[in-house]
Amino acid sequence: MKFREHLARLESDRRLLRIGTRVSPRFEIPALLKRNEGRPVLFENVEGSELPVAGNLLSSMDLLGASLGIRKEAWIETLTSAMQHPGPVREGRGEFVYSEPDLDRLPILTHYPKDQGPYVTSAVVFAERGGSKNLSFHRLAKIGRDRFVGRLVEKRDLHTMYLDARDHGEDLPVAIGIGNSSGVLVAGATSVERGTYELGIAAALEGAIEITRAKTNPTSYPVDTEIVLEGRIVHDETAREGPFVDLTNTYDVVRVQPVFVIDRIAMRPGAVFHALLPGGNEHRILMGAPRTPTIHRALTDAGLSVRNVHLTEGGSGWLDVVIAIDKRSEADPRTAIDAAIRGHRSLKKITIVDRDVDVTDPNEVNYAVTMYWEAGKERVFTDSKGSSLDPMATPDGIGSKLGIDATRPLVVPPEKELKMKRAEFPSGA
Numbered sequence: 070m071k072f073r074e075h076l077a078r079l080e081s082d083r084r085l086l087r088i089g090t091r092v093s094p095r096f097e098i099p100a101l102l103k104r105n106e107g108r109p110v111l112f113e114n115v116e117g118s119e120l121p122v123a124g125n126l127l128s129s130m131d132l133l134g135a136s137l138g139i140r141k142e143a144w145i146e147t148l149t150s151a152m153q154h155p156g157p158v159r160e161g162r163g164e165f166v167y168s169e170p171d172l173d174r175l176p177i178l179t180h181y182p183k184d185q186g187p188y189v190t191s192a193v194v195f196a197e198r199g200g201s202k203n204l205s206f207h208r209l210a211k212i213g214r215d216r217f218v219g220r221l222v223e224k225r226d227l228h229t230m231y232l233d234a235r236d237h238g239e240d241l242p243v244a245i246g247i248g249n250s251s252g253v254l255v256a257g258a259t260s261v262e263r264g265t266y267e268l269g270i271a272a273a274l275e276g277a278i279e280i281t282r283a284k285t286n287p288t289s290y291p292v293d294t295e296i297v298l299e300g301r302i303v304h305d306e307t308a309r310e311g312p313f314v315d316l317t318n319t320y321d322v323v324r325v326q327p328v329f330v331i332d333r334i335a336m337r338p339g340a341v342f343h344a345l346l347p348g349g350n351e352h353r354i355l356m357g358a359p360r361t362p363t364i365h366r367a368l369t370d371a372g373l374s375v376r377n378v379h380l381t382e383g384g385s386g387w388l389d390v391v392i393a394i395d396k397r398s399e400a401d402p403r404t405a406i407d408a409a410i411r412g413h414r415s416l417k418k419i420t421i422v423d424r425d426v427d428v429t430d431p432n433e434v435n436y437a438v439t440m441y442w443e444a445g446k447e448r449v450f451t452d453s454k455g456s457s458l459d460p461m462a463t464p465d466g467i468g469s470k471l472g473i474d475a476t477r478p479l480v481v482p483p484e485k486e487l488k489m490k491r492a493e494f495p496s497g498a
């Protein structure tokens with residue numbers, strides 16, 4: 070659903086909290102977003118900017134599902150299908166008002182006291198080079214009226230495009246979208262094979278996507294984007310990036326990163342600025358939601374019968390997964406642990422449970438682990454490629470992993486049979 074339609078729907082469903090009093094983009098809005106996790110908020114009166122700010126828009130799986138018309142239970146299947154069968158991307162007509170680059174006009178939030186400064190966190194960067202097109206999220210720290218320093222994770226598509234341009238002494242033209250449709254936000258967070266146009270995924274989720282060309286460069290972006298910053302990742306300038314709070318609510322390390330120069334701002338009349346709280350639910354959901362289908366696929370490719378996959382909140386929606394399987398052999402949990410890691414390298418903890426366990430309920434999962442784990446049913450990996458977000462790993466993410474088999478044995482001696490399953494009331498009682 071388009072950003073504005075999603076807001077209107079939330080309003081008509083009485084799920085939107087409107088705050089009309091004057092609030093500051095420095096710490097105050099982020100703190101209010103934190104306090105209202107799971108509840109969308111519209112800040113109508115923001116200090117220092119004419120633009121309203123909306124946040125927590127996709128801060129639960131229910132909200133994400135509602136905005137795309139997908140039931141929570143159908144998420145994995147629907148996204149898997151969208152990744153395999155892209156929807157139509159067509160030329161459309163944008164209704165933008167263009168202005169000179171002045172980032173001071175935007176209500177860019179400063180989230181936490183130790184932050185480098187104001188950061189755009191909801192930006193999806195559109196880029197095209199050498200026939201390939203990419204969209205991905207990149208946090209952008211404002212370092213001037215027309216400048217950001219942006220975090221480009223190494224070896225990801227945008228980083229590769231940037232290096233290629235830089236090696237040719239060229240800038241990489243980009244369009245930076247703020248206030249994107251839900252499909253674009255999900256597509257921007259997926260990692261797909263190079264050459265796959267991620268907008269096709271967004272189009273599959275939304276039915277179709279209409280795009281238009283930037284005025285100052287050849288990049289295309291969806292016509293319903295609220296704010297578009299047309300610019301370039303420049304080949305000859307870098308700057309210090311960070312500190313910044315990441316997914317895990319802890320600070321990422323400070324690095325030297327590429328500088329983005331903005332040439333033009335395009336805004337839809339009545340534009341709303343999308344704020345995304347770093348380390349908040351929306352951040353975790355957008356990061357994690359595209360990974361569950363990848364993990365699911367790795368498990369089915371390994372021949373397993375999978376009931377459900379859940380990246381837990383306690384694991385920041387990224388590091389910890391619970392997987393329910395139809396266990397058919399005692400080797401299945403071990404196979405599942407290995408496959409899950411192949412599906413999502415960043416995992417630090419993998420718990421395998423039986424099909425009847427609700428993977429979204431931490432108490433149920435803990436019950437299964439406490440009841441059915443015993444020594445030897447775990448796998449410990451050391452010096453393993455994991456996540457750079459794991460505080461115990463090296464900065465490159467080399468660290469430990471733990472896989473736990475919390476499934477019941479398939480065959481138990483008769484005297485233990487009653488001990489293995491919870492007592493149930495007769496049906497109809």
Ligand SMILES: Cc1cc2nc3c(=O)[nH]c(=O)nc-3n(C[C@H](O)[C@H](O)[C@H](O)COP(=O)(O)O)c2cc1C
Pocket residue numbers: 190191203204205206207208209220221222223225226227257258259260261345351352355356
């Ligand atoms: C809210 C959010 C913020 C993100 N911030 C960054 C970032 O600052 N830098 C980065 O390289 N990736 C960031 N990511 C991750 C990438 O956008 C995402 O992993 C994407 O899969 C990378 O796409 P690619 O594999 O096509 O390059 C973020 C993801 C989300 C959901």
